[in-house]
Amino acid sequence: MKKKQEVEKSLKNLGGKVLGDIDKGENPSIDVPIRTLSNVKFDVESQMIKMGGSLAKRYFFNVGHVRKFVQTIEAAAVAKELIDVQKHLSLRETFYKMKRTLPNSNINLVDEQEESNAAIEDLELITGASREFLHINANKLGSVAGKVVVEDKGDTIDWSKLGSGGWAIPSNVEEIIFKKVDAKFIIYLEKAAEWERLHEDRVWEKLNCIIISSQGQATRGIRRLLQRLHVEHKLPVYILVDGDPWGAYIYSVIKYGSISLAHISQELAIPGAKMLGLTADDVVKYELKRHLIKFEEVDVKRLEQVKNYDWFKDNKEWQKQFKLWKELNGKVELAALSSKGITFISDKYIPDKIKHKEWLD
C-alpha cells in the first residue's frame, strides 16, 4: 500500500505526464492496466486473485479513447481536490461531482455512475492506490468490539467500552492507528444479530478476541480492517457465515479477493483466513438437519459455480463439504444454533471449534 505522500506524487506524475505530452506537441496519452477477465487470474503462490500485467495506451486525440481519457483525468482532479481540502466523498457523491456539462456543449462528462466508477478504478491502477487513499469512500457498515484501543481523527476509542452497540466501522479505515491490541484472534460474522449474540455473551472478553460483523457481504471497510489487524498484528481470522453457497462466497472473497477488486487484493485479501462454520459437517454433528431450508434452483446453481472456482476445485476438504451440501440439499443459518440453547454458539460451538482447530482452510 502506498503512503499518502506517494499517492499525491502519483497524481502529480499523471498530470505531469499529460502536460509533458502537450508541451512536446505529442498526442497526450496514459497507460492503463487492462481490467478485463482475461487479465485476472488466481495466483497460486500468493493465494490471491490478482491482475496480470497487460497495459493499454489511452490517447486524447482518438475518438474511441477521448471520453474515457477525460473521465480519468477528471477523477484525478476530484481526488486531488479532496486530498487538498482533506475531505472524502462516497462513490455516488463522486459521480455527481464529476457529472458536469462540458462548456459550450450539451455533453455531460459522465452520464452514469458506471462511468465514474470505471474512471476511479482506472485511477486506482494508475496511481497504485486504493480509492480510500484517493479520498473516495466505499459503503459504511458493521460493528466491532474487543480489547483494542484505536486512535482516529484525534479521538481515542476503546472497543471494549462501547456498551451494547460497539464501534460503528467507518467506510475508510486507512488512517486508524492501533494503540493497543490485546486479542489472540478475530471472529468475523456475516450477521449483525449473531454479533449481538456474541457481544451480549461477552465472547470477546471470555475468549480474548475481536468480533466484527457486516450484514451480508463484507464491505471494503470491514475487509480492510480485518486485513490490517491480520497483517499488522498477526491475528488469525475466523469466519462465521450461514451454511450455503452464498456464505462460502463471502468467505472466498475475504480470503482470496474478488475478480472486480483483483487490482487491490494485496490490500484486501487474507489468504490465512479460516472457515469456522457453518459447514456441512456441522449440520450432521450438531443435528441441524431439521433446520435445513431446502435449496432453490438458484442455490444449487450457485453451489456448482462456487465449487468449481480455481481456489476450491483442488481443495479436498472443501470439495467434501460441497458434496455433502448437495446431498443435504438445503441451507442452514447461524441463527439455527439458537435451537440448541440461547448461548450455545457462544458457550459451546465457537470455543469447541477453536479449541479443536476444527476449521476449513
Added chain:
Amino acid sequence: MKKKQEVEKSLKNLGGKVLGDIDKGENPSIDVPIRTLSNVKFDVESQMIKMGGSLAKRYFFNVGHVRKFVQTIEAAAVAKELIDVQKHLSLRETFYKMKRTLPNSNINLVDEQEESNAAIEDLELITGASREFLHINANKLGSVAGKVVVEDKGDTIDWSKLGSGGWAIPSNVEEIIFKKVDAKFIIYLEKAAEWERLHEDRVWEKLNCIIISSQGQATRGIRRLLQRLHVEHKLPVYILVDGDPWGAYIYSVIKYGSISLAHISQELAIPGAKMLGLTADDVVKYELKRHLIKFEEVDVKRLEQVKNYDWFKDNKEWQKQFKLWKELNGKVELAALSSKGITFISDKYIPDKIKHKEWLD
C-alpha cells in the same frame, strides 16, 4: 411504555390466567387484540396510526385456535426465560428456539418465521410491552454522533469522541441512560454516506445537533432512539431522505408510525418530526433538475399510494409537493447535492433550511 417489572408482571398474569382456567376446569382462553387492517386507523388527535380496541378470544380446546394459542404461550415462555437469564434473542433466533417438535408427534410448534413473529406480536399486545422489553430484538443498523453521553451496559459512551465511525446503534435501546444531552435538535439521514459527509464536516459540532443514520428504512432501534431523544429531551427531529415516494414513506413511518407496528406507535411514532428534504421545491430552488432519475412505473404507482394516505391527503403543502414530483417525473438523491460542492449539504443546504424554518410538516 411499561417498565421492566410491569412486563414481568404481565407475563405472570398471562400464565396465571391460563392456569386459573385449568384449575376451574374451564376451557383455557386468552384475549388478543385483533391485528387486522380493519382494526387499524389513523388517529387524528394523536396524529399516529393506532390500533382500535377490538379483542378476540382464543381458546385452547378449539381446533381452529389451539395452534396459535400454544404458540403465544410458548413465545411468553421464551420471553420469560430470556428475562430470567438476562439475555436477548433476535426474531430469527427466537423462531429457531420456538421451532421444537411436540413430544410423541411429528408436529413442530412453529414451521415458519411468520408464525413465531405473529405470536410475538400478539404477546406485545397482551403484555402491552414492545418486544424489546420481552428481550426479543430487531435488526441492528445505523450510526450516531453528537454531544451526548450515554450509559449502556455499565459503559459510559461519549458520542462526540468516536472518531470517524461513531457509535453503532444497538438493536435495543431501551436500557440506554442519557447522562448528558448537549444538542438543540436531531438530523436523521436515510443514507450512511450522507451521515459520513455530515460527520466529516462536523455538522453536529457546528450546529450543535445529533446526527443519526440508517441505510434505507429506519430500524426499530433507530426509531426508538429518535423518539426517546425527542420525548425525553424535547429535541426537534429533522428528516433528510432522497426525494422520491420511498423517501416520503420513510418520513411517514418515522412521523406517524406504520400499519404493521400500529400497536406500538406510542413508543415509535414522532408526530412532531419535520421533513427537511429533499423536497420537490428543492429540485427547482437548487437547480437539481439535471440530476433527476426518471420515475419507473413502480415509482409513479408508489407516489399515488403515498399521496392518498389519510395523513397526507388533506395536507396542502404535501399535496403541492406530490403534484410537483409528478410533473418532475423523477427522483433526486441526497448525494446529488455534491454537484453543488463537496460540503454544500453541510455548509449551506442544512444550515439555511433550519435557519429559515424551511421544512414540511
